[in-house]
Amino acid sequence: AQSVTQPDIHITVSEGASLELRCNYSYGATPYLFWYVQSPGQGLQLLLKYFSGDTLVQGIKGFEAEFKRSQSSFNLRKPSVHWSDAAEYFCAVAPTGGFKTIFGAGTRLFVKA
Amino acid sequence: DTGVSQNPRHKITKRGQNVTFRCDPISEHNRLYWYRQTLGQGPEFLTYFQNEAQLEKSRLLSDRFSAERPKGSFSTLEIQRTEQGDSAMYLCASSLDQGLYEQYFGPGTRLTVT
Numbered sequence: 001a002q003s004v005t006q007p008d009i010h011i012t013v014s015e016g017a018s019l020e021l022r023c024n025y026s027y028g029a030t031p032y033l034f035w036y037v038q039s040p041g042q043g044l045q046l047l048l049k050y051f052s053g054d055t056l057v058q059g060i061k062g063f064e065a066e067f068k069r070s071q072s073s074f075n076l077r078k079p080s081v082h083w084s085d086a087a088e089y090f091c092a093v094a095p096t097g098g099f100k101t102i103f104g105a106g107t108r109l110f111v112k113a
Numbered sequence: 114d115t116g117v118s119q120n121p122r123h124k125i126t127k128r129g130q131n132v133t134f135r136c137d138p139i140s141e142h143n144r145l146y147w148y149r150q151t152l153g154q155g156p157e158f159l160t161y162f163q164n165e166a167q168l169e170k171s172r173l174l175s176d177r178f179s180a181e182r183p184k185g186s187f188s189t190l191e192i193q194r195t196e197q198g199d200s201a202m203y204l205c206a207s208s209l210d211q212g213l214y215e216q217y218f219g220p221g222t223r224l225t226v227t
């Protein structure tokens with residue numbers, strides 16, 4: 001069955017430190033891969049997406065993610081975290097045709113001064 | 114375009130009552146999706162429309178749930194005889210039917226069943 005695992009329920013990083021959020025997926029073929037961010041009271045906002053090509057993708061707000069087929073992973077990174085990055089982050093996969101997106105349980109990011 | 118909008122943003126209802134939520138997608142998007150999100154979880158797919166046709170429904174969508182998109186524009190999600198377990202955030206998203214199908218989400222409707 002298709003699934004997405006985000007092993008870390010929450011992560012705390014200091015402002016200015018680097019960040020990596022983990023995501024592993026289970027899927028028969030290479031799916032579309034997404035990272036979304038959800039701030040309190042806000043809808044989910046797409047940070048970045050991957051389908052094919054360069055395995056390192058750049059997104060908005062200085063985020064990037066690397067697709068590793070051998071590890072079935074799509075980890076999200078940011079070199080220097082800002083206090084405004086505190087939010088919930090969701091990794092998601094969708095099949096070709098893209099309609100039934102499956103989300104992970106999310107990782108809540110806390111940023112300390 | 115102001116993005117995907119959902120109304121109401123919050124709904125409190127008593128068990129057994131019926132509720133209806135509305136979603137207005139981005140105007141040029143012909144795909145529309147409904148998800149449910151409970152506390153501490155990611156969104157779970159409920160159903161999906163291509164224009165006015167409802168093409169897939171999740172097993173999560175019991176007989177008490179019905180969704181429509183009569184003219185291929187806005188959509189409604191109705192829950193009949195609400196139960197406390199229906200309390201959740203109901204999210205709507207829309208996308209084009211080409212490219213990477215990236216979905217744009219509305220702010221959600223938070224339902225509380227007392």
